Amino acid sequence: MIVGTAGHIDHGKTALVKALTGVDADRLKEEKARGITIDLGYAYSDLGDGRQLGFVDVPGHERFVHNMLAGATGIDAALLVVSAAEGLKPQTIEHLQIIDLLGLERGIVALTKADLANDDQILERMAEIETLLASTSLKGAEILPVSSLTGQGIGELKEGLLKLGESSKGATGFARLAIDRCFVLAGAGVVVTGTVHAGEIKVDDRLLLTPSGLEARVRSLHAQNRQAEKGRAGQRCALNLSGPRLSKDAVRRGDWVVSPDLHAPTERIDVRLKLLLSEGQPLKHWSPVHVHLGAAHVMGRVALLEGNTLAPGEQGLAQLVLEEKVGALSGDRIILRDPSATRTIAGAITVDPFGPPRNRRTPRRLAELLALGGADAAALASLLRLEAGFVDLARFGLARNLKAAEVERLLAEASGVKLAGFGLLAETRAQASVDLIDTLKTYHGTNADSPGLQPERLRLTMKKRWPQAVFRALLDHEVAAKTVVVDGPFLRLPGHSLKLGARDEALWKKISADLIRERFKPPRVRDFAQSYGVPEADVRRLMRRLGQLGRVVEIAQDQYFLRPVVAEMIGVAHGFGSEFTAAQFRDKLDNGRKVAILILEFFDRHGITVRRGDLRRTVPAKLEQYGPVAKA
Numbered sequence: 281m282i283v284g285t286a287g288h289i290d291h292g293k294t295a296l297v298k299a300l301t302g303v304d305a306d307r308l309k310e311e312k313a314r315g316i317t318i319d320l321g322y323a324y325s326d327l328g329d330g331r332q333l334g335f336v337d338v339p340g341h342e343r344f345v346h347n348m349l350a351g352a353t354g355i356d357a358a359l360l361v362v363s364a365a366e367g368l369k370p371q372t373i374e375h376l377q378i379i380d381l382l383g384l385e386r387g388i389v390a391l392t393k394a395d396l397a398n399d400d401q402i403l404e405r406m407a408e409i410e411t412l413l414a415s416t417s418l419k420g421a422e423i424l425p426v427s428s429l430t431g432q433g434i435g436e437l438k439e440g441l442l443k444l445g446e447s448s449k450g451a452t453g454f455a456r457l458a459i460d461r462c463f464v465l466a467g468a469g470v471v472v473t474g475t476v477h478a479g480e481i482k483v484d485d486r487l488l489l490t491p492s493g494l495e496a497r498v499r500s501l502h503a504q505n506r507q508a509e510k511g512r513a514g515q516r517c518a519l520n521l522s523g524p525r526l527s528k529d530a531v532r533r534g535d536w537v538v539s540p541d542l543h544a545p546t547e548r549i550d551v552r553l554k555l556l557l558s559e560g561q562p563l564k565h566w567s568p569v570h571v572h573l574g575a576a577h578v579m580g581r582v583a584l585l586e587g588n589t590l591a592p593g594e595q596g597l598a599q600l601v602l603e604e605k606v607g608a609l610s611g612d613r614i615i616l617r618d619p620s621a622t623r624t625i626a627g628a629i630t631v632d633p634f635g636p637p638r639n640r641r642t643p644r645r646l647a648e649l650l651a652l653g654g655a656d657a658a659a660l661a662s663l664l665r666l667e668a669g670f671v672d673l674a675r676f677g678l679a680r681n682l683k684a685a686e687v688e689r690l691l692a693e694a695s696g697v698k699l700a701g702f703g704l705l706a707e708t709r710a711q712a713s714v715d716l717i718d719t720l721k722t723y724h725g726t727n728a729d730s731p732g733l734q735p736e737r738l739r740l741t742m743k744k745r746w747p748q749a750v751f752r753a754l755l756d757h758e759v760a761a762k763t764v765v766v767d768g769p770f771l772r773l774p775g776h777s778l779k780l781g782a783r784d785e786a787l788w789k790k791i792s793a794d795l796i797r798e799r800f801k802p803p804r805v806r807d808f809a810q811s812y813g814v815p816e817a818d819v820r821r822l823m824r825r826l827g828q829l830g831r832v833v834e835i836a837q838d839q840y841f842l843r844p845v846v847a848e849m850i851g852v853a854h855g856f857g858s859e860f861t862a863a864q865f866r867d868k869l870d871n872g873r874k875v876a877i878l879i880l881e882f883f884d885r886h887g888i889t890v891r892r893g894d895l896r897r898t899v900p901a902k903l904e905q906y907g908p909v910a911k912a
């Protein structure tokens with residue numbers, strides 16, 4: 281487990297870490313010269329019995345709170361340092377606010393420089409601190425007087441820290457590490473260090489950098505300062521990375537190293553935001569803020585989703601609109617500071633890392649956010665019951681770093697079923713099925729001589745309007761179950777067949793046989809009239825009706841082709857693979873120049889082919905108007 285220091289400048293954080301580990305975490309020249317901490321420092325001590333203490337030492341200076349934040353967002357426990365000589369100071373308060381907003385519940389307070397205070401003073405300081413902690417996540421934390429100078433209390437503090445336990449970060453999801461440092465090591469190349477927030481990272485893993493998307497392979501790694509084969513959630517790791525475009529300049533503090541499954545940079549994060557009670561003014565809609573998430577620090581604005589202001593001490597839903605993309609997942613804690621970066625103003629917890637640019641405060645979206653605010657199982661169960669009626673499972677899993685099998689387990693637990701990539705309640709799917717079939721039934725009832733509905737018309741006619749992708753999944757399910765039949769471009773119920781009168785039916789039988797026999801050069805209306813001794817007008821009426829039913833297509837005046845034959849001929853034209861002449865087309869169909877040209881002119885009129893001089897080519901997007909076309 282990683283312990284992070286916190287506390288006002290000069291209160292003895294670095295000295296205490298040194299007393300605990302023997303390591304001076306102030307490694308920068310400027311830090312040594314000025315006697316203050318500027319950037320994060322790291323120190324580990326092996327206690328010899330397999331146990332280890334790991335520290336991130338932060339600066340107390342008010343100008344370096346952003347560095348403190350880059351470290352604090354990765355820690356599991358806090359070591360709040362208060363000087364017995366000075367007591368509570370502004371950054372004692374601010375750092376404690378940050379610990380509270382990060383939801384850190386484990387920690388110890390070290391009352392440092394105990395050698396400079398008498399017993400009465402110490403008791404007084406302890407009482408002050410206890411009062412201050414009472415309203416924070418560190419309520420009731422142990423307060424130990426210590427001195428880095430005399431060694432007083434150091435052994436006790438060490439034991440206390442060890443008792444805080446293991447990291448609570450989950451090792452089950454995909455890997456993500458928040459980079460807080462990047463440097464080049466002679467002979468090794470690019471090295472990044474940071475806290476593993478989830479999953480495991482192993483030597484040879486192929487990972488991505490978020491937001492840049494650069495590829496990186498792990499050549500070797502250190503976990504908690506020791507050479508290792510793998511590092512896991514809760515540990516600090518140093519990764520030696522290699523990648524085609526990887527360099528020190530291509531990596532920044534705040535970037536994430538992630539499993540490729542988790543790479544999804546975002547600039548709109550929907551959060552539950554809490555404004556600190558210490559803020560004098562309400563927070564206004566669209567206020568500019570500094571946003572700290574993981575080790576990242578970017579500028580952004582707060583779009584309030586419930587009302588136009590948020591009062592001090594209050595909570596509300598908001599969307600953070602960032603100036604740069606970052607990596608974020610549900611549950612990630614965020615700290616907001618004021619535009620001049622002089623104070624911490626609010627904390628937030630990520631509810632949906634992929635906030636929508638539009639309709640972000642509609643009642644429907646707010647209900648969704650409310651559902652998303654729950655723990656994984658509860659969130660999925662609630663989402664399935666919302667008006668939308670479906671959950672995009674990949675997005676749900678990604679936002680929460682859940683692997684597909686885990687999402688499916690949660691779905692089953694919530695009585696849901698999976699349809700393509702969507703999760704629906706079994707009863708929702710059943711209702712949708714009834715809706716779909718009823719819609720077709722009603723349509724057939726009032727349009728007996730129509731072959732059915734085109735898919736988009738069906739979607740728009742159903743009682744519930746599903747998004748296209750979900751509708752497609754629902755429809756595919758019905759088609760697979762044979763409850764709906766695909767008939768060329770139309771959908772119909774299996775029982776629906778077009779009834780022609782007995783006479784027409786008999787005539788159609790003969791005509792269709794002729795149309796099959798001479799499929800590329802079929803007889804015309806007049807020919808049928810003569811052959812079968814029927815008035816020409818009657819044949820024309822029948823053919824027109826069959827055209828409406830989608831069985832035949834009128835390619836030229838009074839000349840009808842069977843619909844599948846039209847699809848076949850489109851396939852022939854497409855089969856040339858490039859520009860072709862009418863003569864080439866005629867030779868393939870062997871149907872004479874005149875008919876071949878009538879067909880091609882029909883294709884031109886319907887956008888299936890484009891003509892340039894004597895040459896034509898097919899237009900891929902237009903090929904399937906008359907049914908599936910075989911691939912060339």
Ligand SMILES: Nc1nc2c(ncn2[C@@H]2O[C@H](COP(=O)(O)OP(=O)(O)OP(=O)(O)O)[C@@H](O)[C@H]2O)c(=O)[nH]1
Pocket residue numbers: 287288289290291292293294295296315316317318338339340341392393394395396426427428429430
């Ligand atoms: N007498 C006494 N002096 C201490 C003790 N701990 C630290 N100091 C002194 O206090 C000064 C500041 O100590 P640091 O450990 O650098 O303080 P810090 O909290 O790390 O300061 P920043 O990192 O700049 O915020 C140094 O001069 C230390 O020698 C202590 O227990 N007793």
Ligand SMILES: [Mg+2]
Pocket residue numbers: 293294295306316317337338339340
């Ligand atoms: Mg220091």
